[in-house]
Amino acid sequence: MIEFTIWDILRNLLLAARWTVVLSLVSFLGGGIVGALLLFLRIGGNRLSTAFTKYYVEFFQGTPLLMQLFLAFFGLGLFGINVPAWLAAGIALILWTAAFLTEIWRGSVESVVRGQWEASASLGMGYVQQMRYVILPQALTVAIPPTVGFSVQVVKGTALTSIIGFVELSKAGTVVTNATFQPFTVYGLVALIYFALCWPLSKSSQILERKLNVAHRNH
Amino acid sequence: MSLIEITDVRKSFGQTEVLKGIDLDVKPGEVIAVIGKSGSGKSTLLRCINGLETIDGGSISVAGAQLLPDEAHLKALRLKVGMIFQQFNLFPHLTAGGNVILSQTVVKKTPKREAEAMARKMLERVGLAEKFDAYPDELSGGQQQRVAIARALAMQPIALLCDEVTSALDPELVAEVLAVVRELAAEGMTLLMVTHEMKFARDVCSRVVFMHQGRVHEIGRPEEVFARPKTPELRQFLGVQ
Numbered sequence: 001m002i003e004f005t006i007w008d009i010l011r012n013l014l015l016a017a018r019w020t021v022v023l024s025l026v027s028f029l030g031g032g033i034v035g036a037l038l039l040f041l042r043i044g045g046n047r048l049s050t051a052f053t054k055y056y057v058e059f060f061q062g063t064p065l066l067m068q069l070f071l072a073f074f075g076l077g078l079f080g081i082n083v084p085a086w087l088a089a090g091i092a093l094i095l096w097t098a099a100f101l102t103e104i105w106r107g108s109v110e111s112v113v114r115g116q117w118e119a120s121a122s123l124g125m126g127y128v129q130q131m132r133y134v135i136l137p138q139a140l141t142v143a144i145p146p147t148v149g150f151s152v153q154v155v156k157g158t159a160l161t162s163i164i165g166f167v168e169l170s171k172a173g174t175v176v177t178n179a180t181f182q183p184f185t186v187y188g189l190v191a192l193i194y195f196a197l198c199w200p201l202s203k204s205s206q207i208l209e210r211k212l213n214v215a216h217r218n219h
Numbered sequence: 220m221s222l223i224e225i226t227d228v229r230k231s232f233g234q235t236e237v238l239k240g241i242d243l244d245v246k247p248g249e250v251i252a253v254i255g256k257s258g259s260g261k262s263t264l265l266r267c268i269n270g271l272e273t274i275d276g277g278s279i280s281v282a283g284a285q286l287l288p289d290e291a292h293l294k295a296l297r298l299k300v301g302m303i304f305q306q307f308n309l310f311p312h313l314t315a316g317g318n319v320i321l322s323q324t325v326v327k328k329t330p331k332r333e334a335e336a337m338a339r340k341m342l343e344r345v346g347l348a349e350k351f352d353a354y355p356d357e358l359s360g361g362q363q364q365r366v367a368i369a370r371a372l373a374m375q376p377i378a379l380l381c382d383e384v385t386s387a388l389d390p391e392l393v394a395e396v397l398a399v400v401r402e403l404a405a406e407g408m409t410l411l412m413v414t415h416e417m418k419f420a421r422d423v424c425s426r427v428v429f430m431h432q433g434r435v436h437e438i439g440r441p442e443e444v445f446a447r448p449k450t451p452e453l454r455q456f457l458g459v460q
């Protein structure tokens with residue numbers, strides 16, 4: 001039987017962790033773009049688009065991410081479309097991330113008090129100008145900490161994609177365990193790598209929250 | 220020739236009619252105080268004139284232009300009529316100077332340099348030349364309100380609507396804001412102001428409007444209205460028998 005050193009295990013896990021990072025980045029950026037589109041449909045659009053985004057958000061927040069992954073993976077298969085695991089994982093995570101980000105951002109826009117809308121309107125600004133120069137700059141400082149904080153959920157969410165066969169950190173953990181029979185060591189290392197990815201994100205979210213709060217009160 | 224013509228204006232929120240047919244003509248250079256009990260519709264009237272509320276009946280025109288609820292008409296109206304709010308509503312992410320510059324460059328497309336020069340001039344006019352680079356939360360309430368006045372003046376309106384501009388201020392800060400308003404009045408600015416400062420209304424205003432339950436209940440020169448109130452409602456409001 002072949003002996004595996006800790007280094008062998010770690011090397012294999014780190015190689016797979018690259019895919020966790022890539023998938024997280026793609027989901028977060030893609031989700032950000034889709035989320036921004038949904039935000040404008042939600043707050044700037046008509047009744048139909050508002051209703052659409054509302055149900056969209058309710059669907060993605062109201063069902064487990066795992067089910068969404070299954071639907072993307074097997075559901076498209078029903079139409080004869082053969083979806084590779086990475087594509088299904090990417091699509092599901094992007095749509096899921098978008099739902100949460102758009103809610104975070106909607107809350108931030110709505111946290112800007114009505115007086116700001118009224119003052120800018122009374123100065124003759126139109127809707128787009130109000131958004132661009134008055135509302136969004138203020139909403140942004142509110143939105144940044146929870147947005148960064150949510151990126152932690154995205155990183156952890158990628159672990160579920162192992163179930164549809166995408167080889168990222170968690171899946172690699174299972175594979176390596178099957179080869180080494182050292183589950184505790186392997187999953188311990190897996191957890192440490194996740195922690196190394198997530199901790200800086202949640203910490204910076206906290207720091208940003210404190211900084212931006214102070215900046216808002218006292219420049 | 221009236222500057223602001225308000226004719227039979229009606230406004231309801233749901234089932235409650237808040238303005239029940241308001242008629243009021245404001246001539247250029249007039250300073251009008253609007254007084255009345257809480258809930259009598261004073262703020263609503265001012266907000267209708269600025270198009271922040273849409274009216275359900277009647278008409279409002281400013282310098283001959285009708286108030287219509289589409290964005291182009293509203294913008295044209297708001298360029299003529301500025302509004303000052305009880306809560307200042309300065310943009311917290313911009314400096315005092317930035318607050319005064321923004322709408323000039325964005326709405327009027329004034330070049331940056333000119334807008335900045337205008338901002339400095341207006342801040343000086345309200346006695347805050349040295350606060351150009353201060354953020355709103357570094358200013359006292361009185362100073363914030365004066366920046367708000369400078370911001371409105373920089374758009375060169377022909378009339379200003381002031382809704383209880385000193386009500387959110389600590390008592391010792393009221394005077395500095397009223398001094399600025401008094402100066403504007405002296406310079407001939409047309410002012411329509413909701414106020415609880417009766418002494419100020421008496422000293423500065425050319426006419427006083429007493430609103431009661433959504434109607435103009437009594438109107439006249441301050442010396443008449445304050446010294447010889449005709450209706451029991453106004454007598455009660457003023458606390459005289």
Ligand SMILES: Nc1ncnc2c1ncn2[C@@H]1O[C@H](COP(=O)(O)OP(=O)(O)OP(=O)(O)O)[C@@H](O)[C@H]1O
Pocket residue numbers: 232237255256257258259260261262263264
């Ligand atoms: N957006 C709104 N929705 C529903 N009702 C409203 C709204 N704005 C005002 N009202 C109602 O209209 C009436 C008149 O309000 P308004 O603010 O004009 O009174 P006011 O004379 O300015 O009072 P105050 O001295 O307290 O400021 C009040 O009964 C108020 O509750």
Ligand SMILES: [Mg+2]
Pocket residue numbers: 261262263382383
């Ligand atoms: Mg009011």
